[in-house]
Amino acid sequence: MNRMVILGTGSAVPERVLSNEDLEKMVDTSDEWITSRTGIKNRHIAGKGEETSRIAAVAAGRALAMAGLTAADIDMIIVGTITSDMGMPSCACLVQKELGAANAFAFDINAACSGFIYALDIADKYVRATPGLKILVVGAETLSARVNWEDRNTCVLFGDGAGACVVTGTAEDRGMLAGKLYSDGTLYRLLYMDSAPSMNKELLCKENDGSYIKMAGRDVFKYAVRSMEGAISSVLAQEELSVDDISLIIPHQANIRILKSLGERLGVADEKIYINLDKYGNTSAASIPIALDEANRQGCIRPGDLILLCAFGGGFTWGAALFRW
Numbered sequence: 001m002n003r004m005v006i007l008g009t010g011s012a013v014p015e016r017v018l019s020n021e022d023l024e025k026m027v028d029t030s031d032e033w034i035t036s037r038t039g040i041k042n043r044h045i046a047g048k049g050e051e052t053s054r055i056a057a058v059a060a061g062r063a064l065a066m067a068g069l070t071a072a073d074i075d076m077i078i079v080g081t082i083t084s085d086m087g088m089p090s091c092a093c094l095v096q097k098e099l100g101a102a103n104a105f106a107f108d109i110n111a112a113c114s115g116f117i118y119a120l121d122i123a124d125k126y127v128r129a130t131p132g133l134k135i136l137v138v139g140a141e142t143l144s145a146r147v148n149w150e151d152r153n154t155c156v157l158f159g160d161g162a163g164a165c166v167v168t169g170t171a172e173d174r175g176m177l178a179g180k181l182y183s184d185g186t187l188y189r190l191l192y193m194d195s196a197p198s199m200n201k202e203l204l205c206k207e208n209d210g211s212y213i214k215m216a217g218r219d220v221f222k223y224a225v226r227s228m229e230g231a232i233s234s235v236l237a238q239e240e241l242s243v244d245d246i247s248l249i250i251p252h253q254a255n256i257r258i259l260k261s262l263g264e265r266l267g268v269a270d271e272k273i274y275i276n277l278d279k280y281g282n283t284s285a286a287s288i289p290i291a292l293d294e295a296n297r298q299g300c301i302r303p304g305d306l307i308l309l310c311a312f313g314g315g316f317t318w319g320a321a322l323f324r325w
């Protein structure tokens with residue numbers, strides 16, 4: 001059976017760092033509140049010339065370099081994002097242009113914070129069918145542009161960045177072993193962003209002030225923990241594995257308390273859950289590939305390790321993917 005393997009990983013974040021102390025000067029908040037409720041200390045904020053596609057292209061270039069490939073080798077580009085530079089074309093087409101990946105076809109996936117997991121799952125289906133394909137899978141966001149910087153409930157949470165993987169097929173018994181995706185659109189009102197003036201009259205209500213992220217934090221918290229636990233259990237069951245077999249869980253970096261609750265429910269030690277949200281905040285679809293790249297470059301992942309990726313985000317969308325490295 002053909003499986004999908006990761007040939008290279010890369011990531012990139014904008015230059016400017018916004019700390020909790022900086023936020024104290026912008027809204028009524030404190031480093032103590034943000035750290036204790038979220039675990040976040042800093043986030044990177046995109047400036048001029050750091051559009052989503054540009055950050056994505058830098059991350060992709062680093063993944064290509066690690067894979068020992070050039071842009072011309074890539075057959076397909078999938079970008080998970082909800083903050084593409086433009087309404088049309090897709091961010092993936094702009095990444096293709098930036099890289100000069102002339103042989104690729106390119107498209108975006110809108111699955112919010114689960115965008116990278118969704119994109120990986122699609123790439124997996126392609127390379128299982130055609131193992132010679134080389135696919136660039138990217139998660140990239142500049143959510144700072146969609147955050148109301150006067151709303152302390154949300155502005156402390158998010159950051160910008162991108163992560164990427166180059167994948168292909170193999171006949172070896174390693175790579176992506178299992179994946180499972182879910183959605184529940186009935187709950188969309190708990191986390192949404194009406195990014196363009198909506199044609200839907202129901203959305204044109206007073207509190208819907210344009211393009212900002214709206215979030216019912218406590219509900220999102222509850223669903224995120226339960227849903228990621230369910231997705232992880234499902235992929236482990238597919239392979240008849242237990243959580244004790246897993247070397248490292250690389251979850252969507254939303255919030256330290258969500259990840260601690262997830263760890264407690266799964267019964268895994270803290271050190272088995274990779275966390276870097278203190279440095280980047282919640283970068284939505286970019287958070288898993290940034291963390292994966294960091295873990296990979298720091299040597300936290302060894303050949304043969306079982307690695308679990310899991311995400312939860314607006315839609316609601318959620319899912320998990322299991323790899324043997």
Ligand code: ACO
Nearest residue numbers: 029030033037113152153156217218220221254255312313
């Ligand atoms: N600084 C200081 N006080 C604040 C801030 C802030 N930045 N934000 C909210 N508060 C206040 C509130 O106004 C409220 O004050 P009040 O009691 O006077 O009304 C108080 O703190 C408590 O507010 P809660 O919303 O009840 O705080 P809670 O403990 O639930 O923490 C948080 C809020 C961190 C958003 C939490 O609900 C959470 O982690 N939710 C998950 C949401 C999340 O991670 N979303 C990311 C996007 S979705 C995803 O990626 C999965």
